[in-house]
Amino acid sequence: MPIGIADGSSRRARPRAEPGAMNDPRTRMQVLEPEATRDLVPRLTAPVWLYRFEHTEHGWIMCIATQGEPGSGKLSLGGFRIVPEARAAAPGFSPEREAIGLAQGMGEKAAWSRLTRVGGPLGLRELDRIVGGKCVLLPTPGFRVGEKGDFELLDWGVSCCLEVERRAGVHLITGQDMGHGVMSDGRTTSLEYLHERFAGSVLEDTSKPTGEGNYWILRGALDALGIPIHKASVGLIGCGNVGMHVLDRLHDAGARLLALDIDENRLRELSERGVATFRAGEKARLVQAPIDALVVNAAGGSLDEPTVSAACENERLRVVCGCENLAMTDPQGVERLRRAKTAYMPTELCGMLGYLTAVEEYLSRARGVRYGVEVMFEAARGLEPIGRRGMSRLVERNFDCTFADAVREVYGENPLG
CATH class of the missing domain: 3.40.50.10860 (Leucine Dehydrogenase, chain A, domain 1)
Incomplete structure (x- = not known):
């Protein structure tokens, strides 16, 4: 039809x-x-x-x-x-x-x-x-x-x-x-x-480089806010392949973690590791918890209107990021978060290492050269200065623009004046 x-x-x-x-x-x-x-x-x-x-x-x-x-x-x-x-x-x-x-x-x-x-x-x-x-x-x-x-x-x-x-x-x-x-x-x-x-x-498992990029851009943003990663409190929505890589990196760095997932087995595993866990119906409680950053890596639509409202009311929450596709379903969500002085880091920016990994493997095979995923883990570190410089500019401007616009200004596109 x-x-x-x-x-x-x-x-x-x-x-x-x-x-x-x-x-x-x-x-x-x-x-x-x-x-x-x-x-x-x-x-x-x-x-x-x-x-x-x-x-x-x-x-x-x-x-x-x-x-x-x-x-x-x-x-x-x-x-x-x-x-x-x-x-x-x-x-x-x-x-x-x-x-x-x-x-x-x-x-x-x-x-x-x-x-x-x-x-x-x-x-x-x-x-x-x-x-x-x-x-x-x-x-x-x-x-x-x-x-x-x-x-x-x-x-x-x-x-x-x-x-x-x-x-x-x-x-x-x-x-x-x-x-x-x-x-x-x-x-x-x-x-x-x-x-x-x-x-x-x-063939490459793109979830790991994707999550690695998410980790580094978040780390850069928190650093700009004066929050060392080992003292940060981070909430995570979605603990699949990408979400678990981000969680593991944050856990190893000493961050305090709170995680929500639909998989009960995954929640039991995380609880045994000392992670505070939340079921799907407890999303509002997670977002309202004392966290510095919220990371979304679920199947889509995590940032709906009620979730954005809860995030705006959380005075401690300063960063919302992740690699989730089609995450922001609230049409006014980015602007509402900006007014609450919470930076929304576009998931397309945070998650771009996945597609870049696929490109690198494809081009390597097409040209007959050796490919190793380690080059993409090194590339992922390039997101740290993006998070740090973008957040620093946003703070300088007292949140009078979005994080995306701050990054564009820093990297020379669409100066804001």
Whole structure:
């Protein structure tokens, strides 16, 4: 069913529908041009093209969004998300909006890395070719990773990626995201399977460099506020791969930690390590606790209106950061935090090391040179001066601008006067 017609969100720009894409009569492909994607996600600030595939027999949907204009040869960066059941059941979820919104977020990460010149040695040379993108694959029951139909699902997903590269003339670079794991054979990981069949799929666990960058930018900001990391009190929402890396680094540095997660086993593990734990329904209590910083690394939407309100009322809280995609759902949240003299450090800035890691692995393989993730851990340290200099400027200006604007001023873009 054509997106933007069934849900009434677009009456002007109808997508092109092409049955039989990839020479598979069971696959239907639609191309949504930037006018149509902006109808679906009005907050878009740059053009996004969406390639939507539907498997008419199994009901799968694959949405591949990119800021790369057709025929541009751009490197379209964004993870390969296999939508978990809980995420698919979230109010208002659609794979189309998810892919478009995440592609914009990836574009913002690329813009931050261009401004601050953070990245691996090969990626830094290609920053002008990089644009935001995202692959969002919505399975049906019985086909998620670990279920009996998972190989068939991923074969189809790879075919969709190859078709987009052929038709759009952009290079998709994708990798770890939600929904990956060990396949139904009990041996093969989903990332290995994709990597063997699609050159743009990378293998590196990008969560660790992502979390490393989050740690360093937070450390820099706290340092500018005169809060040594070993004396800081930090609340964390989301303790998955990225969140746990940040937590481990903070724990090793001696910070006092409070953590919220939906996984009871994870909470028990953290409690045994001396971390104060909170269940999902206790988010307000965590945010209202005596903390200096709040770090969000959950599945999305952590910074809703009630959470932002609680953060604004916490006089001790000075920093909100993290790597969570689509974290800020309160449209006035950034401005409300600024008025409360709490710095919101954009998650696209804090989390850009993940995409930069994928770029570095892809370019290394393409050029036949050795790749080692250690270069990205070194690059992650480049976020420390961004946090420190941005926060220092924000304090100098007495919070009359946002943290993002302070960083732009420090690094020479859009002087505030």
